[in-house]
Amino acid sequence: MKMLSESEAGRYRDEGYVFPLQAFSAETAASYRAAVERTCADAAPRPATLTGTPSYRVKPYLLFPWAASLVRTASILDAVEDLIGPDILVYHTTLWWKTKGSPNRVPWHQDGTYFGLAPHEHVTAWVALSTSNPRTGCVRILPRSHRTGQMAHGDHRDSTLMLSRGQTVQAEIDAARAVPVVLRPGEFSLHHTLAVHASDPNTGDDDRIGIGISYIPTRVRHVGPTRLSATLVRGRDGYRHFDPEPSPAADLDAAAVAVHQDSNARFWQASRLIPEMARAH
Numbered sequence: 001m002k003m004l005s006e007s008e009a010g011r012y013r014d015e016g017y018v019f020p021l022q023a024f025s026a027e028t029a030a031s032y033r034a035a036v037e038r039t040c041a042d043a044a045p046r047p048a049t050l051t052g053t054p055s056y057r058v059k060p061y062l063l064f065p066w067a068a069s070l071v072r073t074a075s076i077l078d079a080v081e082d083l084i085g086p087d088i089l090v091y092h093t094t095l096w097w098k099t100k101g102s103p104n105r106v107p108w109h110q111d112g113t114y115f116g117l118a119p120h121e122h123v124t125a126w127v128a129l130s131t132s133n134p135r136t137g138c139v140r141i142l143p144r145s146h147r148t149g150q151m152a153h154g155d156h157r158d159s160t161l162m163l164s165r166g167q168t169v170q171a172e173i174d175a176a177r178a179v180p181v182v183l184r185p186g187e188f189s190l191h192h193t194l195a196v197h198a199s200d201p202n203t204g205d206d207d208r209i210g211i212g213i214s215y216i217p218t219r220v221r222h223v224g225p226t227r228l229s230a231t232l233v234r235g236r237d238g239y240r241h242f243d244p245e246p247s248p249a250a251d252l253d254a255a256a257v258a259v260h261q262d263s264n265a266r267f268w269q270a271s272r273l274i275p276e277m278a279r280a281h
């Protein structure tokens with residue numbers, strides 16, 4: 001094991017999540033936060049839309065060198081490697097920026113629902129760049145929910161929902177059982193692609209800023225007909241299930257913007273075919 005203790009890895013396997021883990025120092029978190037505020041303040045507050053308009057807050061590692069570096073943080077990759085092995089791709093990434101006082105929230109969902117990946121080995125690292133606690137609207141996870149398998153979700157239109165289609169688990173959720181994922185700036189959590197989670201509005205006195213990075217082992221494939229792209233961040237890719245993505249040379253340079261546009265367009269195209277993908281599992 002490179003980063004996780006046996007008991008931390010066991011917690012992930014048994015409960016579907018583990019935290020807190022240290023990604024980098026509070027000072028480094030502050031400099032990433034400054035980069036987020038410099039580059040993403042004007043982006044639409046919702047992560048993306050099915051209209052295909054790419055937001056800087058979705059896959060920012062294709063647009064900004066700071067984000068390309070964040071998704072390659074060695075300590076995060078070490079922990080992910082302990083769970084899924086040494087050959088690691090970034091499949092997706094979302095900047096979750098909840099301004100103080102904002103009513104925005106995330107409904108109960110499983111990340112895997114609209115990703116169309118098989119097998120279900122995708123891990124989300126949620127990296128805190130500011131304080132994340134119940135007041136600021138931290139992520140809340142239902143322990144052991146990853147053992148239930150893929151659950152049915154329905155789409156909901158509500159402008160306060162931060163998911164692109166407001167996808168929500170249809171079954172009744174016992175929210176009292178949920179565990180708040182409390183993180184300090186520079187800490188991160190890992191959760192399983194089938195772990196049911198949500199987050200409430202930010203009633204605190206600071207913005208809550210985190211980055212959710214979706215890592216997969218190179219053996220995982222996308223089950224839909226769309227050829228998708230992903231970024232190899234560790235090891236080698238002997239499977240080539242995804243087209244490789246180049247890293248940005250500078251903030252929003254023309255080549256990077258084109259790569260980002262292309263990657264997002266493919267992702268949203270794939271996401272439209274999700275019901276078929278869900279059946280393919």
Ligand SMILES: O=C(O)CCC(=O)C(=O)O
Pocket residue numbers: 096106111124126137138139197198199210212
């Ligand atoms: O940041 C949030 O409030 C939600 C994050 C989330 O749903 C995720 O990282 O999968």
